[in-house]
Each structure stands twice: as C-alpha cells, then as structure tokens.
Amino acid sequence: MGAREPVLIEGRWQASRDAGGDFRAFDPTRGTPFGPAFPVSGAADAEAALASACSVADELAAADPERIADFLEAYALGIEHDGPDLVALAHLETALPIEPRLAKVELPRTTGQLRQAARAVRERSWTQPIIDTMTGLRSHLAPLHKPVLIFGPNNFPFAFNAVAGSDFASAIAARNPVIAKVHPSHPATSQRLAELAHRALVEAGLPAAALQVLYHLDPAQGLALAGDARLGALAFTGSRNAGLALKARADAAGVPAYLELSSVNPVFLLEGALRERGEALAQEFFASCTMGTGQFCTHPGIVVLPRGADGDAFVDAAAASFAQAPSGVMFSRGVLDHLQQGLTDWREAGAELVAGGAAAEGEGYRVQPALLSVDAATFLADRRLQSEAFGPASLVVRVDGIEQAVAIAQGLEGNLTGTIYAGEPDAADEARLAASLRPRVGRLIASRMPTGVAVSPAMHHGGPYPSTGHPGFTAVGLPAAIRRFAALHCYDHVRDELLPVELRDRNPGGIARQVDGRWTYDDLGAAP
Structure with missing residues (x-):
C-alpha cells in the first residue's frame, strides 16, 4: 500500500490515524483514476x-x-x-x-x-x-x-x-x-x-x-x-x-x-410569452438545462406550458436542440447512474421521450441531453414525476389552460426556485399563478431561467422542504x-462592562442597532 495524503487535524497536516482504505480522484472524461491516494478516515480521525x-x-x-x-x-x-x-x-x-x-x-x-x-x-x-x-x-x-x-x-x-x-x-x-x-x-x-x-x-x-x-x-x-x-x-x-x-x-x-x-425548479410559460418569443425561449431553456451538463441545483427540471400551436412550436424548437446536442460529461459514475435512474422513473410514471437520451459514445461518464413530455393529469397523479433528475434532462408538462397550470403549481413539492414567463396579455394569469407558486418556492423569478444564483445580500438560495431542511435560511x-451558525444571546440588566461590544451603551464601531424600536448608529442616550 502506497503513501496516503495527510489530513488536517489538530492544526497540522498529519497521517490518518485509522484509514479504512483509500481512494483517488477520477478523470470524468475517461473514467480513470489519477493522482495521489487520499485516506478514508475512520472513527479515530473523526474523534480527533x-x-x-x-x-x-x-x-x-x-x-x-x-x-x-x-x-x-x-x-x-x-x-x-x-x-x-x-x-x-x-x-x-x-x-x-x-x-x-x-x-x-x-x-x-x-x-x-x-x-x-x-x-x-x-x-x-x-x-x-x-x-x-x-x-x-x-x-x-x-x-x-x-x-x-x-x-x-x-x-x-x-x-x-x-x-x-x-x-x-x-x-x-x-x-x-x-x-x-x-x-x-x-x-x-x-x-x-x-x-x-x-x-x-x-x-x-x-x-x-x-x-x-x-x-x-x-x-x-x-x-x-x-x-x-x-x-x-x-x-x-x-x-x-x-x-x-x-x-x-x-x-x-x-x-x-x-x-x-433536491429541486426541480419549475418554469411556467404562459400563452402571451410563447406567442411573443417562443423560439427564443426554447433556446434559452435548452441552454439553461444543459449548462454545466445540467449539474446545477437550480437547473430547470420541469417546464409547464399550454397545449396549442405556440406550445407545440416551443417543444419542436427545444426538441431540435436536444436532438442535435453533443454528449456532456457528468462528475462521476454515481451521478450518471442517478440521472439514468431518474429518467427511468419518469418513463415508468408515464412520461414519453421527445428527443435525445440516447446512449452516449466515448470514454468517461458521458450522457446525451434528454427532453421528455407528459400531460398534466398524469403529472398530478404520480409524484415520481417531481423527482429530481440531476443532469441535462427536463420534463415538459402540457396543460389545458390556466386552471391546470395553477393546479400544477399547487401540487408541487417545495423547490428552490419557480419561474413564470408572461407576455403582455398574461397579467391576470401571471398574478394567479404567482400567488399559488409563491409559498412553494424560495425564489420567485420573472422571465428568467433559474440557473444563475447571484451572490447578493438579498439572495435566497433555499426554500420549503424537500428543497431544503428549513425554509427560513439561505x-x-x-x-x-451567517445567521444559520449563530445563537441568540439575551442579557437582562447585565452591567455594561460585561456586555459584548455590540450591546454596550457606547457604540464606537458605529454598528447599526435597534434601540427602543428605532435603528440607529448612535451611542445609547445620544440626542436623536
């Protein structure tokens, strides 16, 4: 057995105390291991x-x-x-x-x-x-x-x-x-x-x-x-x-x-948006679904759109892109297997393959993007169709009007995001759909694919279960x-010198504090 890379324990790099084996990184493009051996730590490492x-x-x-x-x-x-x-x-x-x-x-x-x-x-x-x-x-x-x-x-x-x-x-x-x-x-x-x-x-x-x-x-x-x-x-x-x-x-x-x-990040396309820019939306959707070989937690896993000529044109345009797309590389064999199982589950639940999904040729963990379709009644009847297929795959759900679209939204599990694309005549339908979707997603998005997650103080990257374990944190x-990893400390008539600096009478750091219901940067007792 060769040397293993050290672990960082007790403030220094050191050999594993009780490695139960080792592993190496894999090159996903070839499916072959490379580089040094890293330890699989046991109870002694964990305890230390x-x-x-x-x-x-x-x-x-x-x-x-x-x-x-x-x-x-x-x-x-x-x-x-x-x-x-x-x-x-x-x-x-x-x-x-x-x-x-x-x-x-x-x-x-x-x-x-x-x-x-x-x-x-x-x-x-x-x-x-x-x-x-x-x-x-x-x-x-x-x-x-x-x-x-x-x-x-x-x-x-x-x-x-x-x-x-x-x-x-x-x-x-x-x-x-x-x-x-x-x-x-x-x-x-x-x-x-x-x-x-x-x-x-x-x-x-x-x-x-x-x-x-x-x-x-x-x-x-x-x-x-x-x-x-x-x-x-x-x-x-x-x-x-x-x-x-x-x-x-x-x-x-x-x-x-x-x-x-997990999250399927539903995208709802309303009739006005499809009529105004359906082909462009099909390309936007395809690019979002296949970006990074679909290995984003906010990739669009479900697309809900109405039946009719405009919806058909969207599906045809998207299907053409999926059919012509080159294969992508997944992170590992396990991720690839999970995606393939997810697609199998969708098809067993009633979804039909529209385009792509063929066995990918070449070395490594390759997959061809896949587009599937199902009607609204089948989708609502089988929760397997809400399971995440992590990778470059998406499920089109066809609905007969806004009532079914709202029913889809109301039947969704919790998700990280939910998107609505609306056109000029869709204002009333958009409002109804948004009201139904709002409690079921962490981030409600208007006319943008969900893939990007901006690092902003206003960003919420979380949502209701099962997208996360707690709906109140990001x-x-x-x-x-930061507040996930904090405890709320309360002080009751504790003298000033024993208080943390944030809570003392003086505020030399100019911290924003709520004093008697008013946010202020002033020292306690300072004139307003």
Missing part, C-alpha cells in the same frame, strides 16, 4: 477532528472580529494568487470547463463570497443587536461556541466547497470552528484550498485548529459524526436521501442541520447565511 475543533471553540468565539475579517480577505487573495493551479486541478477532477465556468465565474464568486463575509464581520450586521431600555433587555446573535460540520457537494469545487464556499465563510464569520468533510470528487482541489486556508488562519493569528479537513468517511462514520452533540450545527448540500439520513442523526442529538437537497447571500 471533533475534539480539536471543540478545544478552540471558545478561543475563536472570543477572537477580535478584525482578525476574522483579515483571515477571510487574506484567504480570498491567496485563492486568487493560486487561481491558475486551482482551476487546472478542478478541471481535471470535475471536467468543468476552465473558461468561463471555473476561471471567470466560479473562482471570482468564491473570493467574492469570502470578501462579503469579511465585510459583514467588520460591520457586525449579522449580529442584529437589539436594546430595550424600558425592560433592561439586550440581545444579539453570537457564536455557537461549538464546531460546525460541513459536507461539501460535488458540483461546485470552489463556491460550495466545504473549505471555501458559502457555508465555510458563514461559519467562520460567526466565529465557529469548521470540520470540513470535502467531497471525494475533487480531493486535490480541496486539499489545495485547505492549505491556503490553514496558512491564512495562522498568519491572521487565529487558532490553526479552527479548520479540520477530512477527505472521505465511511457512511456509518459520517452519520455517527453528524449525531455528536458536541457539534453546534451541520451544513449539507447533496442528495435528499443522504441529507435526511444525516439530519435524523443530528436531530436526535439536538444539532441544528441546514440542508440543501445558503447564499451574506449576512443572512
């Missing part, structure tokens, strides 16, 4: 990582926020300096294109998130200080004083990576240690990010053990770690089955679990994402 993170939780919670912000900014700069090497690694491990996806889109998004987190730390806006002078009560959001366990997904090697993404930035911004269980689809990329993060932590004067990194865990060990009451919170992005299994363990231990699971958008 958890104990080490717990040992610095109080120290990190008491750290000067300026140091936290300095770390986040230095880490972002380190990623940028190492950008070409990181992008090359991620390309090898995921087959995602270097240009523009990795180099021009995802890497800048990642560093932008880190810098937004740093800004929120300096402004302390995420703490939401509230002072009520009549009752003597003061409260704010504060660190958990416990570690956050983050499970990273396969589809974003940078922006959602457990050691660089929004979950990581949010947990660190709230001054909590992180135990990162990175995704085995891109171990070398994650290792390099962890090296940069570790160096930036030390240079910022923060505890090196604020970050622990494990590459892979046996599923049973992952469940055991998720169910340890010493954790402050858990964050997961991935499949519904895996996420709910982790949540069950976390719930039993009283650990809050924030999950991003995985993207700062400072809101």
Whole structure:
C-alpha cells in the first residue's frame, strides 16, 4: 500500500490515524483514476477532528472580529494568487470547463463570497443587536461556541466547497470552528484550498485548529459524526436521501442541520410569452438545462406550458436542440447512474421521450441531453414525476389552460426556485399563478431561467422542504447565511462592562442597532 495524503487535524497536516482504505480522484472524461491516494478516515480521525475543533471553540468565539475579517480577505487573495493551479486541478477532477465556468465565474464568486463575509464581520450586521431600555433587555446573535460540520457537494469545487464556499465563510464569520468533510470528487482541489486556508488562519493569528479537513468517511462514520452533540450545527448540500439520513442523526442529538437537497425548479410559460418569443425561449431553456451538463441545483427540471400551436412550436424548437446536442460529461459514475435512474422513473410514471437520451459514445461518464413530455393529469397523479433528475434532462408538462397550470403549481413539492414567463396579455394569469407558486418556492423569478444564483445580500438560495431542511435560511447571500451558525444571546440588566461590544451603551464601531424600536448608529442616550 502506497503513501496516503495527510489530513488536517489538530492544526497540522498529519497521517490518518485509522484509514479504512483509500481512494483517488477520477478523470470524468475517461473514467480513470489519477493522482495521489487520499485516506478514508475512520472513527479515530473523526474523534480527533471533533475534539480539536471543540478545544478552540471558545478561543475563536472570543477572537477580535478584525482578525476574522483579515483571515477571510487574506484567504480570498491567496485563492486568487493560486487561481491558475486551482482551476487546472478542478478541471481535471470535475471536467468543468476552465473558461468561463471555473476561471471567470466560479473562482471570482468564491473570493467574492469570502470578501462579503469579511465585510459583514467588520460591520457586525449579522449580529442584529437589539436594546430595550424600558425592560433592561439586550440581545444579539453570537457564536455557537461549538464546531460546525460541513459536507461539501460535488458540483461546485470552489463556491460550495466545504473549505471555501458559502457555508465555510458563514461559519467562520460567526466565529465557529469548521470540520470540513470535502467531497471525494475533487480531493486535490480541496486539499489545495485547505492549505491556503490553514496558512491564512495562522498568519491572521487565529487558532490553526479552527479548520479540520477530512477527505472521505465511511457512511456509518459520517452519520455517527453528524449525531455528536458536541457539534453546534451541520451544513449539507447533496442528495435528499443522504441529507435526511444525516439530519435524523443530528436531530436526535439536538444539532441544528441546514440542508440543501433536491429541486426541480419549475418554469411556467404562459400563452402571451410563447406567442411573443417562443423560439427564443426554447433556446434559452435548452441552454439553461444543459449548462454545466445540467449539474446545477437550480437547473430547470420541469417546464409547464399550454397545449396549442405556440406550445407545440416551443417543444419542436427545444426538441431540435436536444436532438442535435453533443454528449456532456457528468462528475462521476454515481451521478450518471442517478440521472439514468431518474429518467427511468419518469418513463415508468408515464412520461414519453421527445428527443435525445440516447446512449452516449466515448470514454468517461458521458450522457446525451434528454427532453421528455407528459400531460398534466398524469403529472398530478404520480409524484415520481417531481423527482429530481440531476443532469441535462427536463420534463415538459402540457396543460389545458390556466386552471391546470395553477393546479400544477399547487401540487408541487417545495423547490428552490419557480419561474413564470408572461407576455403582455398574461397579467391576470401571471398574478394567479404567482400567488399559488409563491409559498412553494424560495425564489420567485420573472422571465428568467433559474440557473444563475447571484451572490447578493438579498439572495435566497433555499426554500420549503424537500428543497431544503428549513425554509427560513439561505445558503447564499451574506449576512443572512451567517445567521444559520449563530445563537441568540439575551442579557437582562447585565452591567455594561460585561456586555459584548455590540450591546454596550457606547457604540464606537458605529454598528447599526435597534434601540427602543428605532435603528440607529448612535451611542445609547445620544440626542436623536
């Protein structure tokens, strides 16, 4: 057995204590392993990582926020300096294109998130200080004083990576240690990010053990770690089955679990929009469905449109694009198998293949985009047709007028997004549909495909179950994402010098605070 790459535990890179085996990255374009061996950690590694993170939780919670912000900014700069090497690694491990996806889109998004987190730390806006002078009560959001366990997904090697993404930035911004269980689809990329993060932590004067990194865990060990009451919170992005299994363990231990699971992101096309620009919408839909080989959590999995000539023309135009599209590369054999099973489930539930879906030729994990169709009554009768087929595939649902479209919206499970394309004569129908769709999606979109997720303070990347485990929190958008990993602390007539700085009478940092129902930057007692 050859040497394995080290894990980051107890503030230093060291050999795994009890690796139960090893694995290597796979080249998705060829389906062959490459690169060094990484350990599959066992109970001893997991326990050491958890104990080490717990040992610095109080120290990190008491750290000067300026140091936290300095770390986040230095880490972002380190990623940028190492950008070409990181992008090359991620390309090898995921087959995602270097240009523009990795180099021009995802890497800048990642560093932008880190810098937004740093800004929120300096402004302390995420703490939401509230002072009520009549009752003597003061409260704010504060660190958990416990570690956050983050499970990273396969589809974003940078922006959602457990050691660089929004979950990581949010947990660190709230001054909590992180135990990162990175995704085995891109171990070398994650290792390099962890090296940069570790160096930036030390240079910022923060505890090196604020970050622990494990590459892979046996599923049973992952469940055991998720169910340890010493954790402050858990964050997961991935499949519904895996996420709910982790949540069950976390719930039993009283650990809050924030999950991003599956979503079909329905798109409704109304008659006026189809009549005005149907062919252009067909191309827009095809591009969104196949972008990144459909491996986006917000790709349009269901398209609802009326019967009739305009709807037929849309389907014909989209079908032509799907039929002519080249095959794309999936992240792994498991992801490809899951997509093929999803398409089988759709067809067994009554959907018919319209275009594409043929066996893809060539090496690696290749798939041809697929477009399927079903009528509204069949869709409403079988919930399997709402299951996510993660990849370049979508299901067209044909409806007889707005009443059936509204029934479809009302019958949907929770989703991350819901989109309505409306034309000039569709205003009344759009309003009805929006009212039905609004409670069932996290983000309601007008006349735009759902694929993009802007890193904005106003972004909500979440939604009702089963798209996430909790409808009130977002995985993207700062400072809101930070609040997942915070505790609400209340002080009742506590003297000023014992209060956290956000709640003291003086406000030298100029923090926005709610004092007696009014937001202000002033010291307590200052003239309005």
